[in-house]
Each structure stands twice: as structure tokens, then as C-alpha cells.
Amino acid sequence: MNNSIKNLLVWYQKNERQLPWRQTSNPYYIWLSEVILQQTRVDQGLPYYIRFTEKYPDIALLASANEQDVFKLWQGLGYYSRATNMLKAAREIVSTYHSEFPKNMNLLMKLPGIGSYTAAAIASMAFNMPHGVVDGNVYRVLSRLYGIATPINSSRAHTQFLVLTEELMSTHSPALFNQAMMELGALVCKPQNPDCLACPLQSNCFAFSHKQQGDFPVKTPKAKQKTRYLTYYVISVTTNGHAQFFLNQRKSTGIWANLFDFPSFETHQPLPFDQAIHQAIDNGLLPNDSFNITQVSNEYKHLLTHRILRARFISIQISGAIPANLIKSLLLINQTSLSEYPVPVLVERYLRDVKLIE
DNA sequence: CAGGCGTGGAA
DNA sequence: TTTCCAAGCCT
Structure with missing residues (x-):
């Protein structure tokens, strides 16, 4: 097996992709790339990595950034708690560790x-x-190499695979070994159609010799996606031909935490148009009268890993007094400022379609 | 510890 | 169209 590992390392040095975070050992850049790449493909994360390193070339600059700028830069990448946590961690490293990453697993994991x-x-x-x-x-x-049937989304899997990984790593360079393993998984030992003929570990591979590449890794099935219906109210007021919109900042937990969107209701069943209007009035989003429905959008289907969202945007102009509730709980912003706010991709898509931005 | 948390690419 | 899923973390 040790010869196979050497093959792997040789394979890596010949076949590794040239990626910017591989040209450095600066922990700030390593960390940035790792956070961006959590559950995210290199192709999708790379432009974000470039923008972040250009705007925040060191951790002190990131730590002193304001949250909305960081969110705006993160917009479209998903899993937005990563942005929140990244900023918190940057500030903690600057304040607690004098801008130096701790060289200690336990301390790192506390961030x-x-x-x-x-x-x-x-x-x-x-x-x-x-x-x-x-x-x-x-x-x-590793599950293919050894034919390990432990479901990888079980709690004991991590411990089991960590032990194995560190045994195989042995006295090889940790940086080299780890990156080689991941690169092999990304380029050769792919989820579908693995390129076993190009694999440096082929001669030792259980799955290859048993033609069971498709049987590993084992994972327990996830819950099925649930459909939710989202009704958005795009409420505007126009004074002297100058349009303003009410934006909502989402709560700090749940989907799209801290991002901005329009006031909305989420329901388990489609919300008929009449009910949508009545609910909005009952909840103080709209006055009893003096408003005009100017448009009802087509349904937007937005797919998440765990949900199917079916969204509809109702455009409403308020002509009379503005309900106190709106002023209190929402932001009234100029149309020209809409593009400054970090919004979910779904909302961005709508805003472009109706030409409220760009 | 099971479930929540985004988005977009590939087959 | 549907399904899977990508350099995970948090609660």
C-alpha cells in the first residue's frame, strides 16, 4: 500500500490543477478557500475567492469590513451562514490571536x-x-479502496475514516497527501464514471477489483424535498416620479439568514390571490384601501437541496398613507439602491426580469 | 444526531 | 425533467 501512496503523490504532482490557493501557505488564504469550497465546486467558488482576496488581501482588512459588504460579496454562493461565521472568525483572530491563526486543532475548531x-x-x-x-x-x-460500507453520513464514519487517513498519511507530507487524496477524488475517483484506468491506487482498490465502484460510498438516503409556496409583496411608493421599495431583512436564522428580500408569506399550500391580498391587509402590510396591484409575476421555481420553493411576486403601489407597520419593520429604499443589498438568487432573478436592477 | 442550510453543473 | 451532489458546519 505504501507504494500506492507514493504513486498517488507522484500522480498528484503531475496532475494537480493550478489553483490560486495552492500557490501559498498563508493560512488566511487557505482558510478563505476552504470556507468558500465547503459543499461548493471549484468552478463555482473560484471567482468568489478571487474577489475576496482582491477586496480583503489580509485578515485584518476582512475583520474591519462591514457585514453587508461581506454579504454582498458572498451573494449567490449559498450557505450564507458561512459569510457570517467567516467575519466573526476573522474578528476573533485579529482581536484574540493578534491576527495569527492558532497552530492548534482545538483552538482552530473553536472558531x-x-x-x-x-x-x-x-x-x-x-x-x-x-x-x-x-x-x-x-x-x-477510501470507501472504494477498502470496500468500507459504513454510511458516510453517520457519526462514526468520520472517526473511522480519519484514523485510516492518518495511517495512510504516515510520514508523508500532510499538505501533499491531503491535497492528493482530495484531488484524486475530484478528478479520477469521481462519484459517477470514475476513471479507474488512470488511478494510481487501482491495483489495491477493492471496488475496482470487484466492479463495485457504484456501490461506494454508502450513504443513508436523505429526506425528500418538501414543497413550500412563497408569496412576495413588492410594495412601492412613488413620490414625484421617484420609486421607493420596502425591503425586509431576514432573520439571523433559517434560510437566507440576514439577507434582504421583500415581505412575504410562506405556506404549505398555494396561496390564492384573493387570500394573499387579505392576509397582507390583515398583517398590516397593506392599508385597507388606496393601493393598486400592478402586476402578478409568473411562478418562480427555486430548488434547494432540501426544499422546492414556488414563489410568486405581487407588485403593489401604495398611493395613500403608509401603514405604520411597514415603516417600523421594513426598510424603505430607493429603486436605484436595490442592487446594493445582498439578496437571494431567487430575488435577484426576479429583479432582473422586471428590470428593477441592471 | 437528524435535519437545516444554497446554488448550479452534470448526466 | 429529474436526480445527484460539491474541499461541511451548526444545532
Whole structure:
């Protein structure tokens, strides 16, 4: 097996993709890339990584950023708690650790948004400490290599695969070994149609010799997506030909935490138009009269990992007095400022369609 | 510890 | 169209 590992390392040095975070051992850049790449493909994350490093070239600059700027830069990447946690961690590192990442797994894992994977990635790639990274790639490579049937989304899997990883790592360079394992998973030992003929571990691989590549890794099925219906109220007031809109900042938990959108209701069943209007009035979103429905959008279907959202946007102009509730709980902003607010992709899509932005 | 949390690419 | 799922973390 040790020869196979050497094959793997040779394979990596020949086949690795040239990615900007591989040209450095600066823990700030390693960390940034790892957070961006959590559950995210390189192709999708790369432009974000470039923008972040350009705008915030070091951790002190990120720590001193305001939250909305960070969110705006993160917009479209998903899993928005990563942005919140990243900013918190940056500030903690600057204030508590004098802008230096702790060289210690336990301390790293205490930072928000840094779990066992990211901590090991920083420790190994930035400091070359012998900690194994166990991500989706490693699960896939090792489960096939050894025919391990432990469901990888079970709690004991992480411990089991971590032990194995660190045994295989042995005295090899942790940075090199970890990245080689992940790169092999990304380029060769892919989820579908693995390229086993190009694999440096082929001669030792259980799944290859038993033609069971498709049977590993084992994972227990996830709950099915649930459909939810979203009714948005795009409420505007126009004074002297100058349009303003009411924006809602979402709560700090749940979907799209801290992002901005329009006031809305989420229901388990489609909300008929009449009911949608009545509910809005009952909840103080609209006055009893003196408003005009100017448009009802087509349904937008927005897919999340765990949900199917069917959204409709109702455009409403208020002509009379503005309900006190709106002023109190929402932001009234100029149309020209809409593009400054970080919004979910669904809302961005709508805003472009109706030409409220760009 | 099961479930919540985004988005977009590939087959 | 549907399904899977990508360098996970938090509660």
C-alpha cells in the first residue's frame, strides 16, 4: 500500500490543477478557500475567492469590513451562514490571536465556521501538521479502496475514516497527501464514471477489483424535498416620479439568514390571490384601501437541496398613507439602491426580469 | 444526531 | 425533467 501512496503523490504532482490557493501557505488564504469550497465546486467558488482576496488581501482588512459588504460579496454562493461565521472568525483572530491563526486543532475548531475538516485543512496545508482531512472526496476514495460500507453520513464514519487517513498519511507530507487524496477524488475517483484506468491506487482498490465502484460510498438516503409556496409583496411608493421599495431583512436564522428580500408569506399550500391580498391587509402590510396591484409575476421555481420553493411576486403601489407597520419593520429604499443589498438568487432573478436592477 | 442550510453543473 | 451532489458546519 505504501507504494500506492507514493504513486498517488507522484500522480498528484503531475496532475494537480493550478489553483490560486495552492500557490501559498498563508493560512488566511487557505482558510478563505476552504470556507468558500465547503459543499461548493471549484468552478463555482473560484471567482468568489478571487474577489475576496482582491477586496480583503489580509485578515485584518476582512475583520474591519462591514457585514453587508461581506454579504454582498458572498451573494449567490449559498450557505450564507458561512459569510457570517467567516467575519466573526476573522474578528476573533485579529482581536484574540493578534491576527495569527492558532497552530492548534482545538483552538482552530473553536472558531465559528471551522469544523474538523477545515481545521485539519488549515493545520496540514498552512502549517504542515499531520492531521487528515476527511471530506466527501476522501470518503469516496477510501470507501472504494477498502470496500468500507459504513454510511458516510453517520457519526462514526468520520472517526473511522480519519484514523485510516492518518495511517495512510504516515510520514508523508500532510499538505501533499491531503491535497492528493482530495484531488484524486475530484478528478479520477469521481462519484459517477470514475476513471479507474488512470488511478494510481487501482491495483489495491477493492471496488475496482470487484466492479463495485457504484456501490461506494454508502450513504443513508436523505429526506425528500418538501414543497413550500412563497408569496412576495413588492410594495412601492412613488413620490414625484421617484420609486421607493420596502425591503425586509431576514432573520439571523433559517434560510437566507440576514439577507434582504421583500415581505412575504410562506405556506404549505398555494396561496390564492384573493387570500394573499387579505392576509397582507390583515398583517398590516397593506392599508385597507388606496393601493393598486400592478402586476402578478409568473411562478418562480427555486430548488434547494432540501426544499422546492414556488414563489410568486405581487407588485403593489401604495398611493395613500403608509401603514405604520411597514415603516417600523421594513426598510424603505430607493429603486436605484436595490442592487446594493445582498439578496437571494431567487430575488435577484426576479429583479432582473422586471428590470428593477441592471 | 437528524435535519437545516444554497446554488448550479452534470448526466 | 429529474436526480445527484460539491474541499461541511451548526444545532
